[in-house]
Amino acid sequence: MSSQINYVFAGDIGGTNMRAALADRSGTLIERGVCQTEPELGLPQAEENLRALFEEVASGVPRDEVGGVVISSAGPIDPDSGIYVHPPNLPGWHDMTMKPGLATSLNLQVTIGHDATLGALAESRYGVGKGAQHLVYVTLSTGVGGGVIANGQMVTGAHGHAGEIGHLLVRPGGQSCNVGCDGCLEGISSGGGIARAATIAMSAGRASSMSDMTGGDIEAVSAQIVFEAAANGDPLGREIVESVIDAVATGFADILNTLDPEYLVVGGAVTGGLQPYWNDLKALVEDKALPHFKGSVPLYVSPLGDDVSLVGAATHAFDLADSRSG
Numbered sequence: 001m002s003s004q005i006n007y008v009f010a011g012d013i014g015g016t017n018m019r020a021a022l023a024d025r026s027g028t029l030i031e032r033g034v035c036q037t038e039p040e041l042g043l044p045q046a047e048e049n050l051r052a053l054f055e056e057v058a059s060g061v062p063r064d065e066v067g068g069v070v071i072s073s074a075g076p077i078d079p080d081s082g083i084y085v086h087p088p089n090l091p092g093w094h095d096m097t098m099k100p101g102l103a104t105s106l107n108l109q110v111t112i113g114h115d116a117t118l119g120a121l122a123e124s125r126y127g128v129g130k131g132a133q134h135l136v137y138v139t140l141s142t143g144v145g146g147g148v149i150a151n152g153q154m155v156t157g158a159h160g161h162a163g164e165i166g167h168l169l170v171r172p173g174g175q176s177c178n179v180g181c182d183g184c185l186e187g188i189s190s191g192g193g194i195a196r197a198a199t200i201a202m203s204a205g206r207a208s209s210m211s212d213m214t215g216g217d218i219e220a221v222s223a224q225i226v227f228e229a230a231a232n233g234d235p236l237g238r239e240i241v242e243s244v245i246d247a248v249a250t251g252f253a254d255i256l257n258t259l260d261p262e263y264l265v266v267g268g269a270v271t272g273g274l275q276p277y278w279n280d281l282k283a284l285v286e287d288k289a290l291p292h293f294k295g296s297v298p299l300y301v302s303p304l305g306d307d308v309s310l311v312g313a314a315t316h317a318f319d320l321a322d323s324r325s326g
């Protein structure tokens with residue numbers, strides 16, 4: 001079999017949805033599908049649904065021109081075996097893997113990747129940092145993740161867990177994340193962390209227009225509501241946003257000082273909320289970073305949006321397929 005590899009599969013498994021795409025060599029996702037993950041139905045059912053989704057997106061192309069599969073998944077997951085390790089958003093999947101089953105049913109090599117690291121790869125090939133050899137991608141979202149490209153290569157670490165930028169301790173003793181580190185970037189500046197800061201303050205009796213915005217249900221405050229309240233001049237909202245900007249700036253300065261990237265690319269829903277404050281954020285990063293970043297803080301918003309990890313998965317799949325075929 002010596003067919004040319006013109007396509008690859010890219011997949012993404014989250015706690016809510018699974019996505020599958022067929023990509024071509026330009027990095028374009030030419031066909032895509034999505035279905036619910038329904039982790040409670042068990043991993044074998046999800047594996048079957050994902051397989052069907054891959055078959056569906058590939059139905060219009062010669063099957064022997066599809067060169068491999070790369071999937072980014074919620075974790076923790078062992079990247080070699082694909083075995084899940086108590087994944088909080090995929091309950092019941094502990095100690096199980098769909099990697100060998102999918103490889104057999106699709107008759108393709110299946111590789112598991114770290115979503116933000118694949119995101120960094122996508123940004124370095126197709127994003128704002130196209131052609132970059134040194135790039136860091138950070139997603140400020142429900143959680144905070146990060147991926148690193150150094151010397152043009154993905155930095156994976158000894159166990160596939162490199163790039164956990166979300167757990168940089170940016171404010172020791174500050175609000176903690178779900179893992180329990182006190183004052184990490186994720187604890188303070190993730191969507192959940194931002195909402196929690198508001199809920200805690202209001203539970204302690206702090207008055208805020210956010211209470212009216214949620215009909216008095218302070219548990220229902222979201223990061224989006226905090227950003228809206230801040231934009232409308234609510235003192236608590238502004239205070240929280242300032243605290244987030246300070247934490248993010250500290251984390252970004254640490255990243256710049258440690259890795260000296262050409263591009264620090266930021267994506268995720270919280271990044272949208274920070275847009276009106278982007279110049280303030282950039283100035284604060286410049287203040288906190290080493291002097292050689294004066295006037296040249298390489299901070300950018302991701303142009304790839306929600307597709308970033310799928311595009312990265314496709315990019316990695318082509319790299320792997322090409323290295324296998326020599």
Ligand SMILES: [Zn+2]
Pocket residue numbers: 166167176177178179180181184185186187
């Ligand atoms: Zn943490």
